[in-house]
Amino acid sequence: xxxxxxxxxxxxxxxxxxxxxxxxxxxxxxxxxxxxxxxxxxxxxxxxxxxxxxxxxxxxxxxxxxxxxxxxxxxxxxxxxxxxxxxxxxxxxxxxxxxxxxxxxxxxxxxxxxxxxxxxxxxxxxxxxxxxxxxxxxxxxxxxxxxxxxxxxxxxxxxxxxxxxxxxxxxxxxxxxxxxxxxxxxxxxxxxxxxxxxxxxxxxxxxxxxxxxxxxxxxxxxxxxxxxxxxxxxxxxxxxxxxxxxxxxxxxxxxxxxxxxxxxxxxxxxxxxx
Numbered sequence: 187x188x189x190x191x192x193x194x195x196x197x198x199x200x201x202x203x204x205x206x207x208x209x210x211x212x213x214x215x216x217x218x219x220x221x222x223x224x225x226x227x228x229x230x231x232x233x234x235x236x237x238x239x240x241x242x243x244x245x246x247x248x249x250x251x252x253x254x255x256x257x258x259x260x261x262x263x264x265x266x267x268x269x270x271x272x273x274x275x276x277x278x279x280x281x282x283x284x285x286x287x288x289x290x291x292x293x294x295x296x297x298x299x300x301x302x303x304x305x306x307x308x309x310x311x312x313x314x315x316x317x318x319x320x321x322x323x324x325x326x327x328x329x330x331x332x333x334x335x336x337x338x339x340x341x342x343x344x345x346x347x348x349x350x351x352x353x354x355x356x357x358x359x360x361x362x363x364x365x366x367x368x369x370x371x372x373x374x375x376x377x378x379x380x381x382x383x384x385x386x387x388x389x390x391x392x393x394x395x396x397x398x399x400x401x402x403x404x405x406x407x408x409x410x411x412x413x414x415x416x417x418x419x420x421x422x423x424x425x426x427x428x429x430x431x432x433x434x435x436x437x438x439x440x441x442x443x444x445x446x447x448x449x450x451x452x453x454x455x456x457x458x459x460x
Contacts, residue, residue, distance in 0.1 A: 239266025
Protein backbone atom coordinates (compact mmCIF):
# COMPACT_ATOMS: atom_id res chain seq x y z
CA UNK A 187 0.00 0.00 0.00
CA UNK A 188 1.39 3.36 -0.97
CA UNK A 189 0.96 6.55 0.99
CA UNK A 190 -1.10 7.99 -1.84
CA UNK A 191 -3.55 5.10 -1.57
CA UNK A 192 -4.21 5.74 2.11
CA UNK A 193 -4.53 9.52 1.58
CA UNK A 194 -7.24 9.11 -1.02
CA UNK A 195 -9.60 7.46 1.44
CA UNK A 196 -10.65 8.45 4.97
CA UNK A 197 -9.54 6.15 7.75
CA UNK A 198 -12.25 3.78 8.97
CA UNK A 199 -11.67 4.49 12.65
CA UNK A 200 -14.26 2.02 13.85
CA UNK A 201 -12.49 -0.85 12.09
CA UNK A 202 -9.07 0.39 13.23
CA UNK A 203 -10.16 0.44 16.89
CA UNK A 204 -11.91 -2.91 16.55
CA UNK A 205 -8.84 -4.62 15.08
CA UNK A 206 -6.41 -2.90 17.44
CA UNK A 207 -8.43 -3.90 20.51
CA UNK A 208 -8.58 -7.57 19.54
CA UNK A 209 -4.85 -7.71 18.75
CA UNK A 210 -3.85 -5.90 21.94
CA UNK A 211 -5.98 -8.08 24.21
CA UNK A 212 -4.55 -11.16 22.49
CA UNK A 213 -1.10 -10.07 23.70
CA UNK A 214 -2.22 -10.88 27.25
CA UNK A 215 -1.70 -14.52 26.29
CA UNK A 216 2.04 -13.94 26.70
CA UNK A 217 1.62 -13.47 30.45
CA UNK A 218 2.44 -16.78 32.20
CA UNK A 219 -0.69 -16.53 34.35
CA UNK A 220 -2.83 -16.65 31.21
CA UNK A 221 -1.21 -19.75 29.75
CA UNK A 222 -2.46 -23.29 30.04
CA UNK A 223 -2.41 -26.18 27.63
CA UNK A 224 -6.14 -26.49 28.12
CA UNK A 225 -6.60 -22.92 26.87
CA UNK A 226 -4.35 -23.60 23.88
CA UNK A 227 -6.36 -26.72 23.10
CA UNK A 228 -9.62 -24.78 23.27
CA UNK A 229 -8.19 -22.10 20.98
CA UNK A 230 -7.05 -24.70 18.45
CA UNK A 231 -10.40 -26.52 18.47
CA UNK A 232 -12.30 -23.26 18.03
CA UNK A 233 -9.85 -22.19 15.30
CA UNK A 234 -10.67 -25.33 13.31
CA UNK A 235 -14.41 -24.91 13.85
CA UNK A 236 -14.30 -21.24 12.86
CA UNK A 237 -12.21 -21.91 9.74
CA UNK A 238 -14.63 -24.64 8.67
CA UNK A 239 -17.42 -22.11 9.03
CA UNK A 240 -15.57 -19.77 6.69
CA UNK A 241 -14.37 -22.32 4.16
CA UNK A 242 -17.41 -24.60 3.98
CA UNK A 243 -20.14 -22.14 4.95
CA UNK A 244 -19.26 -18.59 3.96
CA UNK A 245 -17.09 -19.46 0.97
CA UNK A 246 -17.90 -22.62 -0.93
CA UNK A 247 -21.55 -22.96 0.05
CA UNK A 248 -22.95 -19.43 0.45
CA UNK A 249 -20.68 -17.34 -1.78
CA UNK A 250 -20.19 -19.69 -4.71
CA UNK A 251 -23.03 -22.19 -4.24
CA UNK A 252 -20.57 -24.95 -5.10
CA UNK A 253 -22.95 -27.50 -3.63
CA UNK A 254 -26.40 -27.73 -2.09
CA UNK A 255 -27.17 -28.66 1.49
CA UNK A 256 -30.26 -28.80 3.71
CA UNK A 257 -30.97 -25.48 5.37
CA UNK A 258 -30.02 -26.74 8.82
CA UNK A 259 -26.58 -27.73 7.49
CA UNK A 260 -26.15 -24.40 5.71
CA UNK A 261 -27.20 -22.44 8.79
CA UNK A 262 -24.90 -24.50 11.01
CA UNK A 263 -21.83 -23.62 8.95
CA UNK A 264 -22.93 -19.99 8.53
CA UNK A 265 -23.19 -19.75 12.32
CA UNK A 266 -19.67 -21.18 12.67
CA UNK A 267 -18.39 -18.68 10.09
CA UNK A 268 -19.98 -15.85 12.08
CA UNK A 269 -17.68 -16.80 14.97
CA UNK A 270 -14.81 -15.37 12.88
CA UNK A 271 -16.12 -11.84 13.53
CA UNK A 272 -15.08 -10.73 10.05
CA UNK A 273 -18.01 -8.41 9.51
CA UNK A 274 -20.84 -10.90 9.42
CA UNK A 275 -22.07 -12.99 6.48
CA UNK A 276 -23.44 -10.09 4.40
CA UNK A 277 -20.14 -8.16 4.25
CA UNK A 278 -18.02 -11.29 3.87
CA UNK A 279 -20.04 -12.85 1.08
CA UNK A 280 -20.77 -9.61 -0.73
CA UNK A 281 -17.16 -8.41 -0.73
CA UNK A 282 -15.89 -11.80 -1.81
CA UNK A 283 -18.22 -11.82 -4.79
CA UNK A 284 -17.00 -8.33 -5.71
CA UNK A 285 -13.41 -9.58 -5.42
CA UNK A 286 -14.03 -12.38 -7.88
CA UNK A 287 -15.76 -10.14 -10.38
CA UNK A 288 -12.95 -7.58 -10.38
CA UNK A 289 -9.98 -9.67 -9.22
CA UNK A 290 -6.72 -7.71 -9.19
CA UNK A 291 -8.21 -4.63 -10.80
CA UNK A 292 -9.04 -1.25 -9.29
CA UNK A 293 -12.60 -2.12 -8.08
CA UNK A 294 -11.29 -5.23 -6.27
CA UNK A 295 -11.55 -4.33 -2.55
CA UNK A 296 -8.20 -5.98 -1.81
CA UNK A 297 -6.47 -5.55 -5.18
CA UNK A 298 -3.09 -7.28 -4.81
CA UNK A 299 -1.48 -4.84 -7.26
CA UNK A 300 -1.48 -2.30 -4.43
CA UNK A 301 0.95 -4.38 -2.42
CA UNK A 302 1.04 -7.17 0.13
CA UNK A 303 0.06 -5.01 3.11
CA UNK A 304 -2.92 -3.52 1.30
CA UNK A 305 -4.31 -6.88 0.14
CA UNK A 306 -3.64 -8.46 3.55
CA UNK A 307 -5.37 -5.97 5.81
CA UNK A 308 -4.71 -2.37 4.77
CA UNK A 309 -7.82 -2.28 2.59
CA UNK A 310 -10.06 -2.72 5.64
CA UNK A 311 -8.62 0.22 7.54
CA UNK A 312 -9.88 2.84 5.08
CA UNK A 313 -13.33 3.70 3.77
CA UNK A 314 -13.86 1.42 0.78
CA UNK A 315 -16.32 2.03 -2.09
CA UNK A 316 -16.70 -1.76 -2.39
CA UNK A 317 -18.62 -1.80 0.92
CA UNK A 318 -21.61 -0.19 -0.81
CA UNK A 319 -21.10 -2.15 -4.01
CA UNK A 320 -21.17 -5.42 -2.06
CA UNK A 321 -24.79 -4.84 -1.05
CA UNK A 322 -25.82 -5.43 -4.65
CA UNK A 323 -24.27 -8.91 -4.56
CA UNK A 324 -26.25 -10.46 -1.71
CA UNK A 325 -29.78 -10.35 -3.12
CA UNK A 326 -30.08 -14.12 -2.69
CA UNK A 327 -29.49 -14.02 1.06
CA UNK A 328 -30.36 -10.51 2.28
CA UNK A 329 -33.94 -11.48 3.21
CA UNK A 330 -33.00 -14.73 4.93
CA UNK A 331 -33.88 -14.37 8.62
CA UNK A 332 -31.03 -16.57 9.86
CA UNK A 333 -28.42 -14.64 7.87
CA UNK A 334 -29.95 -11.44 9.26
CA UNK A 335 -29.67 -12.85 12.79
CA UNK A 336 -25.98 -13.70 12.33
CA UNK A 337 -25.32 -10.31 10.78
CA UNK A 338 -27.05 -8.40 13.59
CA UNK A 339 -25.80 -10.43 16.53
CA UNK A 340 -22.24 -11.23 15.44
CA UNK A 341 -20.70 -9.54 18.50
CA UNK A 342 -23.28 -10.74 21.08
CA UNK A 343 -22.73 -14.30 19.84
CA UNK A 344 -19.03 -13.84 20.57
CA UNK A 345 -19.86 -12.46 24.04
CA UNK A 346 -21.97 -15.52 24.84
CA UNK A 347 -19.13 -17.77 23.70
CA UNK A 348 -16.77 -15.79 25.92
CA UNK A 349 -19.03 -16.31 28.93
CA UNK A 350 -19.15 -20.05 28.27
CA UNK A 351 -15.36 -20.14 28.07
CA UNK A 352 -14.98 -18.05 31.24
CA UNK A 353 -17.15 -20.36 33.32
CA UNK A 354 -15.39 -23.37 31.80
CA UNK A 355 -11.80 -22.34 32.39
CA UNK A 356 -11.46 -18.73 33.51
CA UNK A 357 -9.77 -15.80 31.79
CA UNK A 358 -7.12 -17.92 30.10
CA UNK A 359 -9.84 -19.71 28.12
CA UNK A 360 -11.34 -16.35 27.15
CA UNK A 361 -8.05 -14.80 26.07
CA UNK A 362 -6.98 -17.83 24.05
CA UNK A 363 -10.38 -19.04 22.89
CA UNK A 364 -11.64 -15.62 21.79
CA UNK A 365 -8.84 -13.13 21.20
CA UNK A 366 -5.88 -15.30 20.21
CA UNK A 367 -8.16 -17.43 18.05
CA UNK A 368 -9.61 -14.37 16.30
CA UNK A 369 -6.17 -12.95 15.55
CA UNK A 370 -4.99 -16.26 14.08
CA UNK A 371 -8.21 -16.71 12.07
CA UNK A 372 -7.99 -13.12 10.84
CA UNK A 373 -4.48 -13.42 9.49
CA UNK A 374 -4.85 -16.92 8.09
CA UNK A 375 -7.96 -15.82 6.21
CA UNK A 376 -6.29 -12.63 5.00
CA UNK A 377 -3.33 -14.64 3.68
CA UNK A 378 -5.70 -15.95 1.02
CA UNK A 379 -6.11 -12.35 -0.17
CA UNK A 380 -2.43 -11.47 0.07
CA UNK A 381 0.00 -14.41 0.02
CA UNK A 382 -1.87 -16.46 -2.59
CA UNK A 383 -1.68 -13.54 -5.00
CA UNK A 384 2.10 -13.36 -4.51
CA UNK A 385 3.61 -16.75 -3.61
CA UNK A 386 3.23 -20.12 -5.27
CA UNK A 387 2.52 -21.45 -8.74
CA UNK A 388 -0.14 -21.03 -11.40
CA UNK A 389 -1.50 -24.20 -12.99
CA UNK A 390 -4.53 -22.67 -14.73
CA UNK A 391 -5.30 -19.48 -16.61
CA UNK A 392 -7.32 -17.20 -14.34
CA UNK A 393 -6.65 -13.72 -15.79
CA UNK A 394 -5.26 -12.48 -12.49
CA UNK A 395 -2.29 -13.08 -10.18
CA UNK A 396 -3.89 -15.82 -8.06
CA UNK A 397 -1.52 -18.65 -7.14
CA UNK A 398 -1.55 -22.03 -5.46
CA UNK A 399 0.33 -21.76 -2.16
CA UNK A 400 0.73 -24.97 -0.16
CA UNK A 401 1.39 -23.40 3.24
CA UNK A 402 -1.66 -21.15 3.03
CA UNK A 403 -3.67 -24.23 2.01
CA UNK A 404 -2.38 -26.00 5.13
CA UNK A 405 -3.41 -23.11 7.39
CA UNK A 406 -6.84 -22.63 5.81
CA UNK A 407 -7.89 -26.21 5.11
CA UNK A 408 -7.51 -26.00 1.34
CA UNK A 409 -8.24 -22.34 0.55
CA UNK A 410 -4.62 -21.78 -0.49
CA UNK A 411 -5.13 -23.59 -3.81
CA UNK A 412 -6.24 -20.18 -4.97
CA UNK A 413 -5.30 -20.28 -8.63
CA UNK A 414 -7.38 -23.43 -9.05
CA UNK A 415 -10.24 -21.65 -7.33
CA UNK A 416 -10.05 -18.51 -9.46
CA UNK A 417 -9.91 -20.59 -12.62
CA UNK A 418 -12.97 -22.61 -11.55
CA UNK A 419 -14.79 -20.42 -9.05
CA UNK A 420 -17.85 -22.67 -8.97
CA UNK A 421 -15.90 -25.76 -7.96
CA UNK A 422 -16.42 -27.26 -4.50
CA UNK A 423 -12.96 -28.78 -4.80
CA UNK A 424 -9.94 -26.46 -4.77
CA UNK A 425 -7.09 -28.94 -4.48
CA UNK A 426 -7.19 -30.53 -7.93
CA UNK A 427 -3.85 -32.35 -8.12
CA UNK A 428 -3.35 -35.42 -5.95
CA UNK A 429 -0.82 -33.63 -3.74
CA UNK A 430 -3.03 -30.56 -3.25
CA UNK A 431 -4.62 -31.60 0.04
CA UNK A 432 -7.98 -29.93 0.51
CA UNK A 433 -9.54 -30.68 3.89
CA UNK A 434 -12.60 -28.56 3.15
CA UNK A 435 -13.28 -30.75 0.12
CA UNK A 436 -13.00 -33.79 2.37
CA UNK A 437 -15.63 -32.28 4.67
CA UNK A 438 -17.96 -31.69 1.74
CA UNK A 439 -17.46 -35.27 0.54
CA UNK A 440 -18.22 -36.50 4.05
CA UNK A 441 -21.43 -34.48 4.03
CA UNK A 442 -22.29 -36.07 0.70
CA UNK A 443 -21.73 -39.54 2.15
CA UNK A 444 -24.38 -38.83 4.78
CA UNK A 445 -26.77 -37.32 2.25
CA UNK A 446 -26.14 -33.78 3.47
CA UNK A 447 -24.56 -32.40 0.29
CA UNK A 448 -25.71 -32.78 -3.30
CA UNK A 449 -25.34 -31.24 -6.75
CA UNK A 450 -21.64 -30.76 -6.06
CA UNK A 451 -19.98 -28.70 -8.78
CA UNK A 452 -16.55 -29.69 -10.11
CA UNK A 453 -14.29 -28.48 -12.92
CA UNK A 454 -13.96 -30.54 -16.12
CA UNK A 455 -12.09 -33.82 -15.71
CA UNK A 456 -9.28 -32.64 -17.93
CA UNK A 457 -8.68 -29.71 -15.55
CA UNK A 458 -8.42 -32.07 -12.60
CA UNK A 459 -6.07 -34.37 -14.49
CA UNK A 460 -3.91 -31.44 -15.61
